[in-house]
Amino acid sequence: MWPNHERVIPQAFAGSGTSVVAARAHSVEPSGNGYLYGYEVDTVDRTGQRATVLTYVDTGGAHDQNSAIVTDPASGEPVSVWAYPNDPGLPVLPQVTYRDAVAELLAGIGMPVTDPVLSVAAYRPGKRAVVRVDAPERVLFLKIVRPHRVAPIVETHEQFVAAGLPVPRVLSSRGDGLLVLERIRGVPAGSRITEIADDPRFVASLAALTGRIATVPMTQQARADAMDHADWHRRTLVAALPQDAAEVDELYDAIGRRSVGWGAATKQVVHGDLHLEQVFVDEDEPWRISGLLDIDTAGWGFPVRDVGAVVAHLVVTGLWHRSRGDAERGAAAERLADAVARDWGARNPGEADRIGPAIGAQLLAHAGGQATTGSENGIRTARQLLAATRAALAEAAPTVPSDGVFRPRSAPQA
Secondary structure, eight states: OOOOOOHHHHHHHTTEEEEEEEEEEEEEEEEEEEEEEEEEEEEEEEEEEEEEEEEEESSSSSOOTOOEEEETTTTEEEEEEEEEETTTTTTTTGGGGGGHHHHHHHHHHTTTOOEOOOOOOEEEETTTEEEEESSOOEEEEEEEEEEHHHHHHHHHHHHHHHHOOOOOOOOEEEEEEEEEEEEEEEEEEGHHHHHHHTHHHHHHHHHHHHHHHSSSSSOBBBOOOTTTTTHHHHHHHHHHHHGGGGHHOOOOOOOHHHHTTGGGOOOEEEEEEOOOOTTTOOOSSSTEEEEEOGGOEEEEHHHHHHHHHHHHHHHHHHHHHHHHHHHHHHHHHHHHHHHHHHHHHHGGGGGGHHHHHHHHHHHHHHHHHHHHOOOHHHHHHHHHHHHHHHHHHHOOOOOOTTTTTOOTTTTOOO
């Protein structure tokens, strides 16, 4: 149940000299024994200055000196409220959001820069943030994680580099949660979607990349994914779309039935959160993969789940482009999703029936993220993703044509 933010958030801002004008639901995800609810909060200060502040209400108990503890009238329970960048899970984050502080930090570790320009490349509250630093001397990425995650992440990068994978090197790290990463070559694969959508060399490169990841000598388990957290995602989606609860339950039940027999023998080292924004490609030959990011999640897992994550992200990307009137990129993302899924089936005929549940679990997780915003567009997108899940589960296992050349149904025929 979402907190009563109309009362909770103004209470948290009380006494700060800033008044809350409005708040819009932004995101929700697990946090300890509760949930982390994100809001875009419109504020005005004593001088009339207006701003929009990314604010979080945490029912899972995480807080620090920058958090306000207030009582949620909807539940009668205390909740923690904090605003970006004062993330209690990422204590070093505030330090890397100011130019002077970043310049001082980098000078202290022997990488001085002048006039740095900062931009947030990624942010997952309580988990990680990535800040890009553009300066005349160099381009760096500051990755901020929970302090206890620093050493394992450094080790993972060293293992991937030793195995010949194109991941960024860790140039420096600190025990307070900071890692300094080099810039990798190329551009995000998603930015070249129309060029790679119908190029079988990219699909082959992606398959080769997952094969190389499998050779990394790791022993830990991959981060839990949408299938592992299916119960949480189901509850979240049912709460956001109560009128579609029967369909949501039916889809999750089907995924559970079809995945219950997966054995540990089919596991290998996987990325754990693979999608096209994590994959970089050569600017001149975009079918050629030149880099791989965010390997914090890597470890032993089911390889089909990496493929399912890629395909589901492409489906969501296609919907995103279409919602903005870009039918060309939308169709390209959908064709590539189809090609990747069918390539997996052709390469793994004995496990081809697993691709539907793997894609479906990821699609439903995306649907929950869209529906919980409560916006008209979010609800519409969530229902489109329910339809996509039905299609993924109904899709028959792909077969290889008699000529031995496998082609996705939507790819141009030679």
